[in-house]
Amino acid sequence: MQLDDRKRRILWAVIDDYVSTAAPVGSRTVSGKYISGISSATIRNEMSDLEELGYLIQPHVSAGRVPNARAYRLYVDALRERLSGEPEAEEAERIRNAFISRLRGLNDLAAEAAEALSDMTQYASAVLAPRHEALRIKSLQLVPVSRASALVVVVTDGGVFRDSVISVSDMLDADGLYAISRMLTERLRGKTLREAQQMLSVFARYAPADQQVLGGIADLAGQLARESEGESLKVAGAHRMLQHPEYADVEKARQVLAALNERSCLMELLRQDSDRSYGVHIGPECGVESLNDLSVVTCYYDVGSGHRGTLGIVGPLRMPYLKVLSTLKVAGQTLSDMLKASNNN
Numbered sequence: 464m465q466l467d468d469r470k471r472r473i474l475w476a477v478i479d480d481y482v483s484t485a486a487p488v489g490s491r492t493v494s495g496k497y498i499s500g501i502s503s504a505t506i507r508n509e510m511s512d513l514e515e516l517g518y519l520i521q522p523h524v525s526a527g528r529v530p531n532a533r534a535y536r537l538y539v540d541a542l543r544e545r546l547s548g549e550p551e552a553e554e555a556e557r558i559r560n561a562f563i564s565r566l567r568g569l570n571d572l573a574a575e576a577a578e579a580l581s582d583m584t585q586y587a588s589a590v591l592a593p594r595h596e597a598l599r600i601k602s603l604q605l606v607p608v609s610r611a612s613a614l615v616v617v618v619t620d621g622g623v624f625r626d627s628v629i630s631v632s633d634m635l636d637a638d639g640l641y642a643i644s645r646m647l648t649e650r651l652r653g654k655t656l657r658e659a660q661q662m663l664s665v666f667a668r669y670a671p672a673d674q675q676v677l678g679g680i681a682d683l684a685g686q687l688a689r690e691s692e693g694e695s696l697k698v699a700g701a702h703r704m705l706q707h708p709e710y711a712d713v714e715k716a717r718q719v720l721a722a723l724n725e726r727s728c729l730m731e732l733l734r735q736d737s738d739r740s741y742g743v744h745i746g747p748e749c750g751v752e753s754l755n756d757l758s759v760v761t762c763y764y765d766v767g768s769g770h771r772g773t774l775g776i777v778g779p780l781r782m783p784y785l786k787v788l789s790t791l792k793v794a795g796q797t798l799s800d801m802l803k804a805s806n807n808n
Contacts, residue, residue: 466516471541472498473509474518478530478538482781485708487527532746532780535758539743539784546741550789558583558793566801573697576774576798581700583790586778587723589759591733592695593770600654603647603680605631605640613640615680617656620767629679643676696730698723709756709779722753723777729759733773736761741788746780758782762791765799774798 466474476497477488490507498506510528513519518537519528530538539546549555565579566572573590580588598619606614611633616626631640650666651659663681701723710716722728728751736742742761744750749759760782761775774795776787 470509470513473506474513474534475538477519477528478534481529482783485781487522487529489527535745535780542785545785546788550793555793558790559797562794562797573695577697577699580774580776580794581703584776584787585703585706586776587698587700587704589729589733589775589777590697591730591773593766593772598770600651600659603644603651605644607637607640631676696726707779719757722757725753728754732759733761733775737763737771737773743784760784760787760791762795764795767802
């Protein structure tokens with residue numbers, strides 16, 4: 464039995480309606496809302512064929528039908544050309560403004576972006592920063608906070624930065640801190656965080672006058688290096704999944720929340736998509752049983768200096784894939800532009 468044009472049109476209608484309503488779709492709905500000129504009985508027969516072909520399932524004998532993962536894959540593949548394209552300029556600007564308005568700063572941009580994406584889509588989101596051990600120091604700045612303390616700001620070549628207050632000698636004024644900042648930037652530029660930690664520890668032993676400040680920076684570099692072993696994954700909006708009717712059942716809700724807590728599975732999916740313009744993993748395609756009832760849509764963003772991270776939306780199989788990916792693409796480009804601007808400063 465072939466999937467001819469009429470069957471395909473009916474399948475698309477079932478998917479579109481189910482995405483909108485989350486209710487099983489009957490033949491009368493298809494004939495009344497989507498396809499005119501074909502009787503309800505004919506559509507019903509075609510839907511039976513689609514069930515036999517493995518694209519639709521019938522939850523109950525008297526109910527309409529719902530698409531399965533195989534149907535969504537066929538649907539997404541048919542959208543491939545539109546998924547590869549760019550959103551309309553007006554829509555892109557709307558998404559960009561909405562995304563930027565939800566970001567509060569660059570200090571933890573991955574976490575901010577994850578929250579923003581979840582807020583915009585009402586699904587769970589995941590943002591994977593690149594392997595931080597590959598990032599190299601671009602600059603180090605010391606800013607006086609009080610008589611015996613300073614704010615140390617570490618900026619990497621990926622635009623990722625971190626600040627922390629450290630104790631300094633009360634003999635060091637703003638000019639002294641600036642001089643140390645320049646010296647350390649010259650010595651540490653291009654070094655990894657781990658290399659910087661080792662060098663700073665040596666500097667502290669041979670520079671007693673600056674031992675306190677150098678030791679404090681070495682401790683911060685060590686902390687950052689430990690935090691940076693591997694990728695940094697931020698997940699947000701898991702609770703929003705419970706708003707969707709698929710997870711009204713307590714057991715299904717428990718399963719989806721448990722799946723979102725399996726960070727290693729999500730990390731692997733996002734990592735493998737860091738070199739792809741986009742990825743769509745539908746149910747069993749995720750490769751992990753706990754994600755069989757979820758889809759993961761991804762898009763990369765540029766961190767700078769050849770480094771890339773990945774944005775992801777996690778939702779039910781019943782997702783408006785084109786809309787979700789449009790949001791991801793604009794958010795990814797916006798994030799890339801922001802990081803590029805911070806690198807140039």
